[in-house]
Amino acid sequence: MKRHLLLVIIGTYAAIVVAQTQEGFISLDCGLPVEESPYDNSFNGLTFTSDFRFIQTGKIGRVHKDLNNALSKQYLTLRYFPEGKRNCYSLDVKRDTKYLIAVSSVYGNYDGLNLDPNFDIYIGPNKWISVDLEGRTNGTLDEIIHKSMSNSLDICLVKTGTTSPIISAIEIRPLRDDTYVTQSGSLRLSFRVYLNNSAGHIRYADDVRDRIWNPFFDSSYTQITTNLNINNSNAYEVPKTALQSAATPRNASGPLIITWNPKPSNAQVYLYMHFAEIQTLEANDTREFDVILKGNFNHSGFSPTKLKVFTLFTEEPMQCDSGGCRLELVRTPKSTLPPLINALEAYTAIEFPKLETSASDVDAIKNIKVTYRLSKISWQGDPCLPKDWSWENLRCSYVDLSTPPQIVSLNLSESGLTGSIAPALQNLTQLQELDLSNNNLTGPVPSFLASMKSLTLINLSGNNLNGSVPQALLHRVTEGLVLKLDGNPHLCKTSLCNPKKEKNKFLIPAFASAASLLAILVVVALIFVFRKKKLPSDLPAPPSIPVPDVDHTIQPESSFASKKIRFTYTEVQQMTNNFDRALGEGGFGVVYHGCVNVTQQVAVKLLSQSSSQGYKHFKAEVELLMRVHHINLVSLVGYCDEGDHLALIYEYMPNGDLKQHLSGKRGGFVLSWENRLRIVLDTALGLEYLHTGCTPPIVHRDIKSTNILLDQNFQAKLADFGLSRSFPTGNETYVSTVVAGTPGYLDPEYYRTNWLTEKSDVYSLGIVLLEMITSQPVIQQTREKPHIGEWVGLMLTQGDIDNIMDPNLNGDYDSGSVWKALELAMSCVNPSSSGRPSMSQVVIELKECLVYENSRKGVKSDMDSKSSLELSTSFTPDMTPEAR
Secondary structure (H helix, E strand, O other), X not given: OOEOEEEEOOOOOOOOOOOOOOOOOEEEEOOOOHHHOOEEOOXXXXXXXXXXXXXXXXXXXXXXXXXXXXXXXXXXXXEEOOOOOEEEEEEEOOOOOEEEEEEEEOOOOOOOOOOOOEEEEEEOOEEEEEEXXXXXXXXXXXXXXXXXXXXXEEEEEEEOOOOOOEEOEEEEEXXXXXXXXXXXXXXXXXXXXXXXXXXXXXXXXXXXXXXXEEEEOOOOEEEEEOOOXXXXXXXXXXXXXXXXXEEEEOOOOXXXXXXXXXXXXXXXXXXXXXXXXXXXXXXXXXEOEEEEEOOOEEEEEEOOOEOEOEEEEEOOOEOOEOOEEEEEEEEOOOXXXXXXXXXXXXXXXXXXXXXXXXXXHHHHHHHHHHHOOOOOOOOOOOOOOOHHHOOOOEEEEOOOOOOOOEEXXXXXXXXXXXXXXXXXXXXXXXXXXXXXXXXXXXXXXXXXXXXXOOOOEEEOOOOEEEEEOXXXXXXXXXXXXXXXXXXXXEEEOOOOOOHHHHHHHHHHHHHHHHHHHHHHHHHHHHHHHHHHHHOOOOOOXXXXXXXXXXXXXXXXXXXXOOOOEEOOHHHHHHHOOOOOOEEEEOOOEEEEEEEEOOOEXXXXXXXOOOOOOHHHHHHHHHHHHHHOXXXXXXXXXXXXXXXXXXXXXXXXXXXXXXXXXXXXXXXXXXXXXXXXXXXXXXXXXXXXXXXXXXXXXEEOOOOOHHHXXXXXXXXXXXXXXXXXXXOOOOOOOOEEOOOOOOOOOOOHHHHXXXXXOHHHHHHHHHHHHHHHHHOOOOEOOOOOOOEHXXXXXXXXXXXXXXXXXXXXXXXOOOHHHHHHHHHHHHHHOOOOHHHOOOXXXXXXXXXXXXHHHHHHHOOOOOOOOOOOOOOXXXXXXXXXXXXX
């Protein structure tokens, strides 16, 4: 059957070549100890890291010492899996992205048994390859080109015999989506070669995609080479070093023949041939040839372009005959020169028919796994597939190959669960049976259980749940839901829980609210009367009520009564020199540098027309900053409220925000440990004032490192009060409100319950403290524990602060001070607000941390001062930055 080839023609409009970086690369040295990670491969500069964050199981082995000088560094260690049927790496990738995945396994007699392992490797629920290391002293390297179906990629090693599966390295490289296109399935590499009789293999950095090109040559070929530059900028980005040599037939009038045997013999084959004319042709010379793959296609009259790559590839899969595949390049009658070829790739198609478990179910069950710190060895890889290895204690529904499985039963009875019932459970939309019995779960029975329509059985017995069972859930019982609640002594199981007490619960606040409202009205009336008497007759009365929504329209006058200066939009333009110097940008809009009264520098935050925060937050921030004043809170100089033009004018903070300094994006120095403690202490003092020095108390709700600004002396001041909320007076310990804040810094208890307390700010400050300790991102998906709080908790179990502390500090800190700060930070990020310290306690603990640090340096400080402490003399803003 005749097949045709596609010709990739290169021109000035060729696709952009990806910059030669390791962006998107995953290079894991399996079994590498954490303290040796990362390192740069001496051969090509590839950066390898330990695999410990991506796998929960396995043990570390090292190849026999006799092989140390024969192997590259990434093959000297390995991870082996003596326990469990299936052990899986879980890697973060991008959905619908094409990747080259390479897995290496070198036995190296690590166990001294001289028993070469054999095992299978799966990608997700589908088998990729069987590995047999018998007689393979140098190990195996298997490659596949595979498109990810989700944001997570599972590579699983499956035990098939008596030996333990092993793995030495995992290397994943993103590819362009318009390359290596198949009609279906993935591509398993058969070979990738360039025609050269003497050179070694080629990979990164010559190949920006880090494909491995091996030299290949035959005695029937003649080699030609060039030192001239070759244009390789087509979609396949073949390395120039692979194109600078080519093979022609030794018999100039004969064909150039390449043969191979695909595995299996009946496999569907995809072929990619790369050609570039590298000889200088005379005026009457012609190179033209036919490209023939026996029994499949015949591409006639092909001529390579001078010093420019062409790629011919099969658009459809081919099947070779029983004798294998035979590629012939045959010179045409009008050609004066023999055919040539520079490089060649061959793949076989591999189908992965099993769909992965529903992505939402996978996300939910992994969230549950993290929440309850479950370490079941079977809870690896795809939860439902293959059926024989589905996760212990759950059942799935299997419809057909075109329908992803879904979880229908989850039994976590007697699993040592603590804390509240995880909200992630509600994302298991097809769950029919849920058993959480005989654990130590606390808190209320969540109302979301009632909205899970597929549930027919809920067993919550034998826990420490409290409060009342939601009425909606009790109603589901009348419809046939089996609800087991025995063994929860503090849980009310009916709708009639202390009716008298419930009645009082609502009556008392109602009377109190009415009385408070009456008192407020009286006070407002008196203020209005007295103020009216004092106003000069020629001033207009203040306007009544502002428009309090996001769709702020033109208002002729401001709704704010203030002693601060109100500026016109023209004045704002003048003070910012028509907005010529932007300092940064946030959710509110762009912040510009300006000057008031010629010499006073200010920061002008101008509301963007597309801002999601709008007038409501603008109004809240102005009103709050008019009534609160503290050395560690940014001062409001004035505001502009003119039509659609809204602006907040603050004191200027010349040293930017804390995030910039921790990330190394500002200045040429690294904040010392002492300076970091002073900055977080300043922030805590500002928050302590909001929590205890204001009536009613105020919760900031958006504590993060970008909202901590630094003045000329690196004194920290808290900014951005658009989300702040006041507490009602009385005995209320929380206020119920719509959740607001920044992911990563947001109090999980507040997120779950909508109950806002001062402890929500404590949690966020704890996250900032962890940022300052580690200089790590708050959320980083490539970590074994993406959230910084969980990651630090994991690292602390290993008892080594050196792996937690910012390496840029170079160990220049008092270990007692660091341990105390770590303990404080972890208590602040306690999932339960009752386990967190108050902000006043945080201030005390931070002062003690500074005492330890200053004792090391012999510095005496006034720890009772509420102002920012002076920088140490070792801090030099103009010092040369260190490599990060």
